[in-house]
Amino acid sequence: MSLKVLVSAYACRPGEGSEPGIGWDVVRELAKYHDVWVLTRSNNRPSIEAEISLRPIPGLTFVYLDLPAWARWWKRDQRGVQLHYYLWQVLAYSASQNLHREIHFDLAHHVTYVRYWGPSFVSLLPIPFIWGPVGGGESAPEAFCREFSWRGRTYERMRDLARWLGERDPFVPITAQRSVLARATTEDTARRIRQLGAKTVQVYSQVGLSQAQIDELAVYANGDRPPVRFISIGRLLHWKGFHLGLKAFSQADLPAEAEYWIVGEGPERQRLQALAEQLGIATQVRFLEKLPRPETLETIGQCLALVHPSLHESGGVVCVEAMAAGRPVICLDLGGPAVQVVEGTGFKIPPRNPEQSVQAIAAAMSHLAKDTDLWHQMSQACRKHVSDVYSWTVKGEKLAQLYQDIIDQQKRSTNSYSVSP
Numbered sequence: 001m002s003l004k005v006l007v008s009a010y011a012c013r014p015g016e017g018s019e020p021g022i023g024w025d026v027v028r029e030l031a032k033y034h035d036v037w038v039l040t041r042s043n044n045r046p047s048i049e050a051e052i053s054l055r056p057i058p059g060l061t062f063v064y065l066d067l068p069a070w071a072r073w074w075k076r077d078q079r080g081v082q083l084h085y086y087l088w089q090v091l092a093y094s095a096s097q098n099l100h101r102e103i104h105f106d107l108a109h110h111v112t113y114v115r116y117w118g119p120s121f122v123s124l125l126p127i128p129f130i131w132g133p134v135g136g137g138e139s140a141p142e143a144f145c146r147e148f149s150w151r152g153r154t155y156e157r158m159r160d161l162a163r164w165l166g167e168r169d170p171f172v173p174i175t176a177q178r179s180v181l182a183r184a185t186t187e188d189t190a191r192r193i194r195q196l197g198a199k200t201v202q203v204y205s206q207v208g209l210s211q212a213q214i215d216e217l218a219v220y221a222n223g224d225r226p227p228v229r230f231i232s233i234g235r236l237l238h239w240k241g242f243h244l245g246l247k248a249f250s251q252a253d254l255p256a257e258a259e260y261w262i263v264g265e266g267p268e269r270q271r272l273q274a275l276a277e278q279l280g281i282a283t284q285v286r287f288l289e290k291l292p293r294p295e296t297l298e299t300i301g302q303c304l305a306l307v308h309p310s311l312h313e314s315g316g317v318v319c320v321e322a323m324a325a326g327r328p329v330i331c332l333d334l335g336g337p338a339v340q341v342v343e344g345t346g347f348k349i350p351p352r353n354p355e356q357s358v359q360a361i362a363a364a365m366s367h368l369a370k371d372t373d374l375w376h377q378m379s380q381a382c383r384k385h386v387s388d389v390y391s392w393t394v395k396g397e398k399l400a401q402l403y404q405d406i407i408d409q410q411k412r413s414t415n416s417y418s419v420s421p
Helices: 018-032 041-054 083-105 148-168 173-179 185-195 211-221 242-251 269-279 293-301 317-324 335-340 354-370 372-390 392-418
Strands: 006-009 035-041 062-065 105-111 129-134 181-183 201-203 230-235 258-265 285-288 306-308 329-330 346-347
Touching: 006 018, 006 083, 006 269, 018 035, 018 105, 018 392, 035 083, 041 062, 062 083, 105 285, 105 392, 129 173, 129 185, 129 230, 129 392, 148 173, 173 269, 181 392, 185 201, 185 258, 211 317, 211 372, 230 242, 230 293, 242 258, 242 269, 242 306, 242 354, 293 317, 293 335, 306 317, 306 354, 317 335, 317 372, 329 335, 329 354, 346 354, 354 372, 372 392
Parallel strands: 006 035, 006 105, 035 062, 105 129, 129 181, 181 201, 230 258, 230 306, 258 285, 306 329, 329 346
Antiparallel strands: none
């Protein structure tokens, strides 16, 4: 049965990664099964309408909202985005009330931002509400924070403060308590959502790939095993843990011609370059600037495995992209990557302390470099895992069925209360 679904997606743009890509992929897939109305920001309109003009999507209606110009003059790029997001949520609730009176939605779903410590005001509608997946409850283990720069430690404290304040916004626990289902990207976030009063919580990754992306990455899985070359991709930030990867590479038992590529830009670049010099591996480490997506995927295809020792991360789409290309992932047993990487698709390192983690990452590098059969087995397992679990085709079908199950359950509950004794 086709349902009338209202989706709140502040970030929603086709052809992008991170939050905008998640918003777009979810609503695109849902429209195959249900009639979907999407509340989103007005600045997403040009990208969405350009895509829909080329590939129309029946059953998908966008409602573009933004604060009046006088109320958003202070927002520039990422400055002021949190306040803008909060005020936009209020505006979205007002619009959703008017739409609900006209359309009579069966269900509401908050998709983006993927953040648990901000409220979603569409939860106040008198219909079943799904929250998430949302994340942000992850923290770097204290033993690792000692290695951060002063700037990094300050960032972590400010992040903790922002979370603490967010949890004390009365509308955040209301959002949790009004959800018939709250989905958390990690167990860390799930624990916090339960404490806020959510009754039913699932751990479920927000990350996925379209079939076109899976097919595109599968090209790199064909052929012989690549040279002993490891890669890390992402913003060069303290919590990404790339310094752990460099230390592990210097300790691993690897051939002299082994290489380590680091792709991305950020404030930690100079520290990472200095560390490579200090470790005596500067000639084997190649720092690449942030690359366009096609070139980034090509670099993954030239490497043996992805090293992604992030210390707190809700998502980690690069891990899924690497697995789709048949590349095993070496990560810490933390956050989103720990949810995505399962047995046979890589190595999840227990984050006891930096020294132990570096040794374990080094051992994983050595295993993959020396054992060709192991690498091929993992490569095949990676591709199968992505197709079975992280294909948006699969995720969209399951989400559409979840909606129907929730509505059916609500009807059964209502009928059971209406039966006279």
